Amino acid sequence: MKKMKCVLIVIFVGVLMVTSMACSNNPSSGNMENKENSEQTAASTEAASEAVKLNNTYTTRFQEVNAVTYPPFMFDYPDNWKISQEVVTPETEKVTLENDRGVEIKYAYFGYPKGYNFGTSTVSMTRVDVSKVENSNFKPGKVQGTDHSELGPFMVAKLKVTGNLKMKTDFDYTVVDGPVSYAVLPESQIGTVEGIRGPFEGEFSFWYSGYVSFTSSAPDGEFTDEEQREVNTILASFRN
Numbered sequence: 451m452k453k454m455k456c457v458l459i460v461i462f463v464g465v466l467m468v469t470s471m472a473c474s475n476n477p478s479s480g481n482m483e484n485k486e487n488s489e490q491t492a493a494s495t496e497a498a499s500e501a502v503k504l505n506n507t508y509t510t511r512f513q514e515v516n517a518v519t520y521p522p523f524m525f526d527y528p529d530n531w532k533i534s535q536e537v538v539t540p541e542t543e544k545v546t547l548e549n550d551r552g553v554e555i556k557y558a559y560f561g562y563p564k565g566y567n568f569g570t571s572t573v574s575m576t577r578v579d580v581s582k583v584e585n586s587n588f589k590p591g592k593v594q595g596t597d598h599s600e601l602g603p604f605m606v607a608k609l610k611v612t613g614n615l616k617m618k619t620d621f622d623y624t625v626v627d628g629p630v631s632y633a634v635l636p637e638s639q640i641g642t643v644e645g646i647r648g649p650f651e652g653e654f655s656f657w658y659s660g661y662v663s664f665t666s667s668a669p670d671g672e673f674t675d676e677e678q679r680e681v682n683t684i685l686a687s688f689r690n
Contacts, residue, residue, distance in 0.1 A: 502683040505529050511536075512543040512559050519594055523557065525664070526687040528680060531555075547684070552669045553677050555684055558651045560661040568655070569647030576646045577613030577623050582606070583682055586634050587689045593659035601656065606685045607635045609654060609665075612642075629671025632681055634664040634688050664688045 504526035513520040515538040527547055535546035543559040560566070569575075586604035591597070611628025623644070633654045646653050655663035666681045673681060 502680050503528055504683065504687060506531075508533065508545065508547070510543060510545065510557060510559070511538055515543075516540055520660070521591075521593060521690045523662070523664075523688065523690050525555075525557070525684060525689070527555075527684050531680070531684070549677065549680070551677070553666065553673065553681065554668075555664070555666040555681060556651050557688075558655065558661075558663045558665075560652065560655065562661060564657055566661065568649070568652030568661075569645065571647040572617060574617060574647070575615045575623075575644070576611050576628070577615070577642060577644045578646055579608075579610045579612050579642050580635065580639050581608045581610070582637060582640055583608050583632065584686055586686055588634060589689070590636075590658070591690065596659055598658055601636045601638070601658075603637050604634060605637045605640075606682050607633050607639070607654075609633055609650065613644075629667070630673065631668075631671075632666040632685055634685050 505528060507524055507526050510523045512518070513522055525547075531547050531549050533545065534548050535544065537544045541561040543557070545557040547555040547557075582605045584606045586606055588604040590599050590601040590604070592599075609631040611626065611630075613623030614626050614628070615623045631650055631654075633650065635654060636656055639654075650667065651663045651665050652661070654665060655661040664685060666685060668677065
């Protein structure tokens with residue numbers, strides 16, 4: 451009996467020593483949580499430092515110049531972008547914002563009747579995939595008593611050309627890896643659009659008691675990562 455007791459005591463002590471060594475070789479759960487929290491804080495700080503600073507605000511002037519009742523629209527932009535064009539006529543308004551490389555963001559208002567056809571080309575048509583990039587600050591409301599809230603939520607949309615068709619010779623679209631543009635649109639327009647025959651600022655406008663568009667394009671059809679962040683942030687700021 452005495453020998454068995456001694457053996458049991460030795461085994462018990464050995465188990466305690468092994469358990470103690472295992473614990474000392476592994477980080478505590480508290481230390482792991484602290485590490486994760488530190489990494490999350492660092493990531494949040496980095497994201498905040500990369501935020502696009504919108505220090506300037508532009509307000510459209512169609513209603514002011516023409517002395518009519520129509521809502522003004524606003525958008526914000528950073529210091530490295532500039533207004534390069536402002537044109538207001540009795541029927542239209544066009545504002546162009548651009549950066550040093552020639553990437554453009556265009557606001558356009560067309561006082562044309564509902565159902566107006568912007569596609570005038572008789573030579574070619576394009577097919578465009580419309581997808582959501584992020585939410586838009588634009589909230590449709592009333593214009594001169596007409597309620598446009600049925601347009602629903604708006605988005606910043608990516609417009610990717612995926613097909614071309616020569617109207618005189620082709621029977622179907624040729625698949626292409628075409629240029630990319632961006633626009634503020636109702637989310638209901640997500641999907642593939644065929645038969646585009648005009649400039650995107652007209653074809654990808656929305657009816658708001660007159661046609662309104664807010665679009666962006668790059669000289670080579672491609673945006674750098676920085677340009678894409680800035681463009682999407684500016685487009686998302688569009689509001690009334």
